[in-house]
Amino acid sequence: MKNLLFLALTFCFTTLFAQNNINTFIEEGIIYHDNGEYDKALAAYEKALLLDPQSTVVNYEMALTYFKKNDYKNTIARADMVLKKNDDNLVNAYLIKGSALDMMGEVKESIKLFKKAIRKFPEDYLLPYNLALNHYKLNQMDEAKEYVIKAIENNPNHGSSHWMLANIESAQGNTVQSLLANHYFLLLEPNSSRSLDAYNMLQQNFAGNVTKSKDEAITINISMSDDDDPFSAAALMLGLMGASNMLPENADKTAEELFVENTNSFFQILGELKKENEKGLYWNFYTPFFYDLAKSEHLETYCMFISQSGNKNAEAWLNENTEKLKTFAAWLKE
Template sequence: MKYLFFLLLTLSFTTCFAQNNINTYIEEGIAYHDKGEYDKALATYEKALILDPQSTVVNYEMALSYFKKNDYKNTIARAEMVLKKNEDNLVNAYLIKGSALDMMGEVKQSIKLFEKAMRKFPDDYLLPYNLALNHYKLNQMEEAKENVIKALENNPSHGSSHWMLANIESAQGNTVQSLLANHYFLLLEPSSPRSLDAYTLLQHNFTGNVSQEKDNSITINISATGDDAPFSAAELMLGLMGASNMLPENADKTAEELFVENTKSFFQVLGELNDKKSQEIYREFYVPFFYDLAQSDHLETYCMYILQNGNKNAEAWLIENIEALDALAAWLKE
């Protein structure tokens, strides 16, 4: 009996030792990967594979490093090893394989893979987001919208999904919907490089349907059609606000002051017009949130917060009003 106990103890020690070595190699490989030294990372992962050739963690990390090296065939091969074992890192393996197929120009295969993965993991948000991205690349806007909304339903805090939805709606001429998605993106990501693009799109959608001629006459163009067109009344209101900004009585107001006034009016009108005819994500998510914001004491702080990237006046305002910024943060947590 004591020999059996000794054997079991030895096997347990050997297993723990091997696992510790694998973890050490994985950490070392990830460190190399994060520094962009992908060949060194792969060489380190190979040492880990000697100890456990079927490790889902190691094979997935290798897939990531191969992807960064633009070696998409090996990326797919490593991802498939994870998928075949059908244990851990399955969603990540689907994501990296689908992305590799996309980069190889096999977009339709990538779409099929993501659709298959979504049936297995319906609550994941990155799978429908990446599927939406593929449809977006193929200019299949309705399919892209459907899936990016699914991503947001699964994770409302995913900034990239709000940004994609804003661009889809803008491409389809849905100004109000684009504005709402863009506003929420800027709330989540006010100071990244792409937030500058988001702010440009926001300004365009706020004033793009208004033009002033040489004789100072003002023209408002409305893209929505029919009494039941979603947000047609709100789009008309945008035009009226844009026209109002050009009036002499507003000439002395700063761009930031006009932005705050227009944003407050926009959110309030949407909240008052909100009904069951509106699309679900707008009726149940965007509009109620921004309507509550417009009725709070934090609307000006919010506007300065989303304007901070590239707007020195907004940046200075935030520095001078730290308490207001803290109050907004507390309100958002409620």
Template sequence: MKYLFFLLLTLSFTTFFAQNNINTYIEEGIAYHDKGEYDKALATYEKALILDPQSTVVNYEMALSYFKKNDYKNTIARADMVLKKNEDNLVNAYLIKGSALDMMGEVKQSIKLFEKAMRKFPDDYLLPYNLALNHYKLNQMEEAKENVIKALENNPSHGSSHWMLANIESEQGNTVQSLLANYYFLFLEPNSSRSLDAYTMLQLNFSGNVTKGKDEAITINISMSDGDDPFSAAALMLGLMGASNMLPENADKTSEELFVENTNSFFQVLGELKKEKEKGLYWNFYVPFFYDLAKSNHLEAYCMYISQSGNENAEAWLNENSEKLKAFAAWLKM
């Protein structure tokens, strides 16, 4: 009995030290990876594999480093080892394998893989987001839109999904929907690398259908949509609002003042247009949030906050109105 106890104790300590060494190698490998030293990272992960060749963590980290080296075949091979074991890191393995297939030009295979993964993990948001990206690349806009909306339903705080949706709707000529997605993206990412593009698109969507001729005549270009389109009234209002900005009585207003006024009118109209029968992301997520914001005392703070990447005056306003920003943040937590 003593020998059996000693053997079990020895095995326990051996397992403990082996796992401890694996974790050390993994941490060391991740540090190399983060510094862009992918070969050193892979060499370190190989040491960990000697201790546990089936480790899903090690194989996934190796897949990441191979991906960064543009070695997509080895990326897929390591991801497949994770998927074959069918324990943990499965979503991550599907994502990296799907991305590798995409980079190899196998977009349709990538789509099939993501669809399979989504059946297993219906609540994940990165799977439908990456699937939407693939459809977007193939110019399959409706499929892209369907899946990016699914990603947002699973995670409304995913900025990249809002940005993709804004671009899809803009390309399809759906100005109101594009504005809503863009407004929320800028709320999440007011000062990221993509924010200036988003801010520019926002401004263009507000004024792009209004022109002023040499004779000072203002023309509103409205495309006639289906009469059942619940956004048609808001689209017409955008045109009228753009025309109003060019009237003499608004000549003395700053661009910031007009932006706040236009945003308030846009949100108010959409809130008032919402009916019980209206469903989906736009009417159940975007519109209620922005309508509540328009009825609050924080719309100016919001407008300045989302304008900081493309407007120096907005940035100055933020620096001078920290208390209003704190009040806005407190309102958001309510």
């Protein structure tokens, strides 16, 4: 009995010691990886594999490092080790393998893999986002839109999904839908490396269908859909607002004042156009949120907040109105 107890304790201590060593090697490898020392990272992970060749954590970290080295075959080999174990890190393994296939030019295989993964993990948001990205690269905009909307529905706080949707809708000439997605992206990401592009697109889409000739004639260009487009009325109102900005009575208003007024009108119009039977992301997610925002006391703060990447006046306004910004942040949490 004592011998059995001794053997059991020895096994427990040996297992614990091995696990501690594995964790040490993994942490060492992650540090090397983060510092861009990928060969040293792989050497550390190899030491961990000697203690547990089937570790899903180690194999996934190796896949990630191989991906950074542009070694996509080894990326896939390590990701497959994780997928065969069918234990932890499965979603991450699908993501890194799908990305590796994409980088190798095997986009169709990547699409098949992501669709398989989505069936297994329907509530994940990065899988449909990456699938949408593949379709986007192939210029398959309708398919890209379908899956990026699914990504947003699974995680409304994923800025990249809103940004992709804004670009898809802009490419398809759907100005109203592009504006809504872009507005939400800038709310989530007002001052990142992509924010200036988003801000410029927002400004262009807002008044891009209005021109003024040398003789002061204002022309509104509206592209009418053959279908019963529920956004056509909003698109027409955008044109009218853009034309109104050029009228003499608005000549003394600042760009910031006009932006706040136009944004308020845009959100109000959409809220009033919404019908009970309207469905989908635009009517059930974007429109109610922005309609409530337009009816609140925070619209000016919001407009300055999303403009900070492309408007120094907006940035200065935010620095001078920190209390309003705090109140707006509190309203968003409610």
